[in-house]
Amino acid sequence: MSTPQRYEGGSPVQARRGDSLADILERVLDKGIVIAGDITINLLEIELLTIKVRLLIASVDKAREMGINWWETDNALSIGGSKNGLEQRLERLEVAAGIDTDSTEKEAG
Amino acid sequence: VTNTAVYVYGVARAEDAALLPSGDGAIDAAFLLELVDHDGLVALASELEVELFESSVRSAEQGDLARLEPMARAHEEVLARALGARALLPFRFGTVVASRDDVRTLLRDRAPEFHSQLEALEGAREWGVKALLDREQLEAALAADEPALAELRSEAAAGTGSAFFARKRLEREVEERLRDAAGEIAESVHDRISLAARDAALNPPQPRELSGYDEEMILNGAYLVDREREHELHETVDELRDEVAERGVRLDLTGPWPAFNFVRAAERTAS
Numbered sequence: 001m002s003t004p005q006r007y008e009g010g011s012p013v014q015a016r017r018g019d020s021l022a023d024i025l026e027r028v029l030d031k032g033i034v035i036a037g038d039i040t041i042n043l044l045e046i047e048l049l050t051i052k053v054r055l056l057i058a059s060v061d062k063a064r065e066m067g068i069n070w071w072e073t074d075n076a077l078s079i080g081g082s083k084n085g086l087e088q089r090l091e092r093l094e095v096a097a098g099i100d101t102d103s104t105e106k107e108a109g
Numbered sequence: 110v111t112n113t114a115v116y117v118y119g120v121a122r123a124e125d126a127a128l129l130p131s132g133d134g135a136i137d138a139a140f141l142l143e144l145v146d147h148d149g150l151v152a153l154a155s156e157l158e159v160e161l162f163e164s165s166v167r168s169a170e171q172g173d174l175a176r177l178e179p180m181a182r183a184h185e186e187v188l189a190r191a192l193g194a195r196a197l198l199p200f201r202f203g204t205v206v207a208s209r210d211d212v213r214t215l216l217r218d219r220a221p222e223f224h225s226q227l228e229a230l231e232g233a234r235e236w237g238v239k240a241l242l243d244r245e246q247l248e249a250a251l252a253a254d255e256p257a258l259a260e261l262r263s264e265a266a267a268g269t270g271s272a273f274f275a276r277k278r279l280e281r282e283v284e285e286r287l288r289d290a291a292g293e294i295a296e297s298v299h300d301r302i303s304l305a306a307r308d309a310a311l312n313p314p315q316p317r318e319l320s321g322y323d324e325e326m327i328l329n330g331a332y333l334v335d336r337e338r339e340h341e342l343h344e345t346v347d348e349l350r351d352e353v354a355e356r357g358v359r360l361d362l363t364g365p366w367p368a369f370n371f372v373r374a375a376e377r378t379a380s
Contacts, residue, residue, distance in 0.1 A: 025181060027367075041114060045166045
């Protein structure tokens, strides 16, 4: 069994895993093959989540301003400045999903 | 009665099936990993309880990562255990279909694309290299090389009438030179490592709050490296480590990873 590791020296094959949450989210939620269409279920919420993660990981300055509770304060992403394509897309999706950004409950399709 | 569906982690060739993981570690711990094959392809999959999955994603989408994180890690770890396969296509997190039959349909419908992507990845694995900057150390290294900065610094420290402006100018100069120097280091590290790689991808540096590093990330690269050249990658990174250390830069090499950064995400189509 071979798992991702963080390599700090020594034998090349004996690396240690890189396990920061940022690395995991960046890869599994922002990368990889996307299967879309009628065959998959639950796509919209995954889509929303993916876009939020992408915004957070890519928006270095914004994420810094947010501090440690980065995830909870993502409304700050849309405050001030011009919105980029991802943010606009996120808003459209949220409208499509019937999600009010302040609400905590949403009916699953 | 709970409603279950099938979660798909990724796809490999059927001939590599024996090299894929089985047993525990599935995204929903109540189920075991399984293989679903069709026409020379095999999907790494497991059952999951739909309601549990949906509520975890929903809570993450609304700001609470606690339940999502172990699932995101499970997705990656299952694929990492499949790295023995000669080629492996990692799916994005959250690929869920209703049944095993749907998995077979998926393999059938996208067989040409999966085969061509598997071919492109054959015999290579992804590695990550990050460059982390200690600003103070780089600043000290720059000041040693640059008499102009040292001069400004002594003026700023002089406490005379011009000290205030000298300090402002110094800050600007230092900031600019730091940025330039950090950019040059990041670029040369990336270029050198790319020489050992089949393909390379640059991702935005991760913010400190997410990365877990104290230093500032100036490079977040992913490299697709042939297995026979992995030693070359490691040697290059070791050489670079020595070269950049005196300028306050540390390199962090992670891997091997499933080739998340080197699969082509197909366009969304409503089939």
